[in-house]
Amino acid sequence: xxxxxxxxxxxxxxxxxxxxxxxxxxxxxxxxxxxxxxxxxxxxxxxxxxxxxxxxxxxxxxxxxxxxxxxxxxxxxxxxxxxxxxxxxxxxxxxxxxxxxxxxxxxxxxxxxxxxxxxxxxxxxxxxxxxxxxxxxxxxxxxxxxxxxxxxxxxxxxxxxxxxxxxxxxxxxxxxxxxxxxxxxxxxxxxxxxxxxxxxxxxxxxxxxxxxxxxxxxxxxxxxxxxxxxxxxxxxxxxxxxxxxxxxxxxxxxxxxxxxxxxxxxxxxxxxxxxxxxxxxxxxxxxxxxxxxxxxxxxxxxxxxxxxxxxxxxxxxxxxxxxxxxxxxxxxxxxxxxxxxxxxx
Amino acid sequence: xxxxxxxxxxxxxxxxxxxxxxxxxxxxxxxxxxxxxxxxxxxxxxxxxxxxxxxxxxxxxxxxxxxxxxxxxxxxxxxxxxxxxxxxxxxxxxxxxxxxxxxxxxxxxxxxxxxxxxxxxxxxxxxxxxxxxxxxxxxxxxxxxxxxxxxxxxxxxxxxxxxxxxxxxxxxxxxxxxxxxxxxxxxxxxxxxxxxxxxxxxxxxxxxxxxxxxxxxxxxxxxxxxxxxxxxxxxxxxxxxxxxxxxxxxxxxxxxxxxxxxxxxxxxxxxxxxxxxxxxxxxxxxxxxxxxxxxxxxxxxxxxxxxxxxxxxxxxxxxxxxxxxxxxxxxxxxxxxxxxxxxxx
Numbered sequence: 001x002x003x004x005x006x007x008x009x010x011x012x013x014x015x016x017x018x019x020x021x022x023x024x025x026x027x028x029x030x031x032x033x034x035x036x037x038x039x040x041x042x043x044x045x046x047x048x049x050x051x052x053x054x055x056x057x058x059x060x061x062x063x064x065x066x067x068x069x070x071x072x073x074x075x076x077x078x079x080x081x082x083x084x085x086x087x088x089x090x091x092x093x094x095x096x097x098x099x100x101x102x103x104x105x106x107x108x109x110x111x112x113x114x115x116x117x118x119x120x121x122x123x124x125x126x127x128x129x130x131x132x133x134x135x136x137x138x139x140x141x142x143x144x145x146x147x148x149x150x151x152x153x154x155x156x157x158x159x160x161x162x163x164x165x166x167x168x169x170x171x172x173x174x175x176x177x178x179x180x181x182x183x184x185x186x187x188x189x190x191x192x193x194x195x196x197x198x199x200x201x202x203x204x205x206x207x208x209x210x211x212x213x214x215x216x217x218x219x220x221x222x223x224x225x226x227x228x229x230x231x232x233x234x235x236x237x238x239x240x241x242x243x244x245x246x247x248x249x250x251x252x253x254x255x256x257x258x259x260x261x262x263x264x265x266x267x268x269x270x271x272x273x274x275x276x277x278x279x280x281x282x283x284x285x286x287x288x289x290x291x292x293x294x295x296x297x298x299x300x301x302x303x304x305x306x307x308x309x310x311x312x313x314x315x316x317x318x319x320x321x322x323x324x325x326x327x328x329x330x331x332x333x334x335x336x337x338x339x340x341x342x343x344x345x
Numbered sequence: 346x347x348x349x350x351x352x353x354x355x356x357x358x359x360x361x362x363x364x365x366x367x368x369x370x371x372x373x374x375x376x377x378x379x380x381x382x383x384x385x386x387x388x389x390x391x392x393x394x395x396x397x398x399x400x401x402x403x404x405x406x407x408x409x410x411x412x413x414x415x416x417x418x419x420x421x422x423x424x425x426x427x428x429x430x431x432x433x434x435x436x437x438x439x440x441x442x443x444x445x446x447x448x449x450x451x452x453x454x455x456x457x458x459x460x461x462x463x464x465x466x467x468x469x470x471x472x473x474x475x476x477x478x479x480x481x482x483x484x485x486x487x488x489x490x491x492x493x494x495x496x497x498x499x500x501x502x503x504x505x506x507x508x509x510x511x512x513x514x515x516x517x518x519x520x521x522x523x524x525x526x527x528x529x530x531x532x533x534x535x536x537x538x539x540x541x542x543x544x545x546x547x548x549x550x551x552x553x554x555x556x557x558x559x560x561x562x563x564x565x566x567x568x569x570x571x572x573x574x575x576x577x578x579x580x581x582x583x584x585x586x587x588x589x590x591x592x593x594x595x596x597x598x599x600x601x602x603x604x605x606x607x608x609x610x611x612x613x614x615x616x617x618x619x620x621x622x623x624x625x626x627x628x629x630x631x632x633x634x635x636x637x638x639x640x641x642x643x644x645x646x647x648x649x650x651x652x653x654x655x656x657x658x659x660x661x662x663x664x665x666x667x668x669x670x671x672x673x674x675x676x677x678x679x680x681x682x683x684x685x686x687x688x689x690x
Contacts, residue, residue, distance in 0.1 A: 029530050030509035032516060095470060099463035118444035118515055121466055125440060126508035128473065132501045136494070145490035149481070152497065156477045163471035164375035170463055171377060185374050 165189020
């Protein structure tokens with residue numbers, strides 16, 4: 001068992017218990033709304049019966065607790081923040097699924113397909129609110145008022161950053177030209193901001209050293225960027241048997257990810273050929289794949305993306321080093337980062 | 346000029362400036378999202394050009410400042426809370442309009458009809474977050490940490506209450522039977538909760554006397570209930586020339602409001618006749634109105650609703666009395682309450 005596996009086995013039950021406590025309440029007249037949220041979390045089926053559906057990996061709450069430990073605090077005290085980041089992540093998934101019209105998530109029907117869009121929008125709003133109420137629980141966990149307020153500021157600025165990233169991501173769909181630089185700004189909000197906040201929240205709970213907490217923010221930010229770019233690589237060149245997604249699915253849907261945007265921005269005939277394919281109105285078929293993959297290869301798309309992922313991964317580890325935290329928590333964060341970046345699924 | 350008009354003239358510019366500051370920021374790449382929010386607020390047209398569209402009456406922020414004054418504080422200090430309640434009110438309108446499929450609000454196209462549902466959901470989430478960030482501004486306005494945290498707790502519990510009320514309201518549409526008691530619980534969340542919180546927030550900013558602040562909460566709660574029931578009465582028996590809505594529009598749409606729910610719950614042949622009309626699948630026409638209005642009259646629907654509005658209004662004024670605040674602020678809140686309850690539009 002690795003140290004991360006050991007830490008997860010130790011803390012996941014407390015994380016789950018804190019999350020469930022947040023969604024257990026509610027007045028009798030609004031129980032249906034709380035059941036919707038529990039369905040989304042994978043704890044209940046559509047009829048409100050307990051089930052154990054596939055859940056997320058709880059990466060963000062684990063990062064909160066590990067960063068708290070690294071910065072010299074007791075993970076126990078950071079549990080309300082761990083619950084808050086997981087709830088806000090799930091709130092954003094509920095609304096994203098509506099915004100994208102996604103029918104399934106984690107192999108189950110998305111909430112809006114069962115409850116309708118109006119009730120699902122509202123249940124998302126409720127989960128967003130419960131995330132903040134969870135964070136306010138830091139006070140009851142004995143965290144000093146000034147620290148709680150620091151965490152609330154960071155949390156709300158992060159939520160705003162999430163909406164800004166989501167705005168950009170949706171606006172990319174209707175824009176013909178998106179640059180790699182714009183893409184990196186977008187994923188900084190949509191993917192990296194919450195991981196960055198998770199690491200910093202743990203550090204802010206642990207210590208008064210706000211400057212050190214910013215290194216933890218940077219660690220999560222760079223890790224999030226690296227993770228997303230690696231996700232982009234897997235979406236094109238990943239092993240179908242490992243990712244569970246059909247190979248090159250991101251190509252067929254013309255998804256604007258870093259390798260593609262990089263290739264589309266290259267001058268010369270290969271870039272021109274790719275731009276023509278991406279600009280055409282015709283659906284892409286499996287037959288088109290060899291041509292597109294050859295163009296991406298000749299334009300250096302994969303090696304550019306791999307280099308970018310590597311650069312951000314190195315920056316994450318350097319930021320962790322600079323934070324100068326305790327050896328146990330720092331080792332856990334490093335191991336978790338390497339595990340996330342070494343994944344093939 | 347009444348005292349309320351004088352107070353409004355004095356404070357509305359500062360309220361507007363605080364609101365505009367919240368929506369003025371944002372990074373270059375997300376300016377489109379901030380423009381959506383400014384459009385919703387009536388400050389810009391669909392092309393982002395300044396306009397002066399009809400806005401809300403800013404009742405909630407005025408209540409915050411008046412309650413702050415009544416509880417012995419300086420209204421200036423409560424401006425961040427005043428902006429927060431107005432922003433959360435407008436966030437809820439953005440999402441309500443999507444949930445209800447409403448094409449217009451305040452004589453303008455609703456945000457989702459211009460920006461599409463996905464971007465409007467996300468812009469609503471952003472405004473919700475900006476409301477919280479506005480409230481955190483209390484700290485910069487010199488309010489002590491413990492007070493700020495008290496305000497944040499109240500604010501988030503209120504937001505949760507809003508989603509619970511909205512859940513109920515939407516679920517009523519698909520339910521054949523709704524009792525008057527259920528209706529009052531729903532409007533306590535959907536309409537009264539934010540007015541109650543507005544009054545209590547002002548008091549919490551002003552003073553450490555949490556017990557007194559609860560009287561202000563009760564004042565806003567009872568005022569909100571009375572206001573909504575009066576709105577129900579106007580929706581059926583209001584003067585078309587004054588309300589701007591076609592007379593009896595709430596009847597033709599079979600809206601489940603207190604007078605109707607009360608009448609539907611009455612035993613006997615008149616109640617039975619009304620139940621049959623409301624249960625039928627056929628559209629209601631203007632021809633049906635005289636019969637329905639006669640049944641409502643014979644069942645005592647209007648007098649029941651008027652009595653309920655009066656009871657809640659009296660309870661609001663009694664709570665204000667019990668709060669024992671300063672004479673100037675208390676007189677303003679009383680005058681505002683009476684003006685709201687005496688309205689015919």
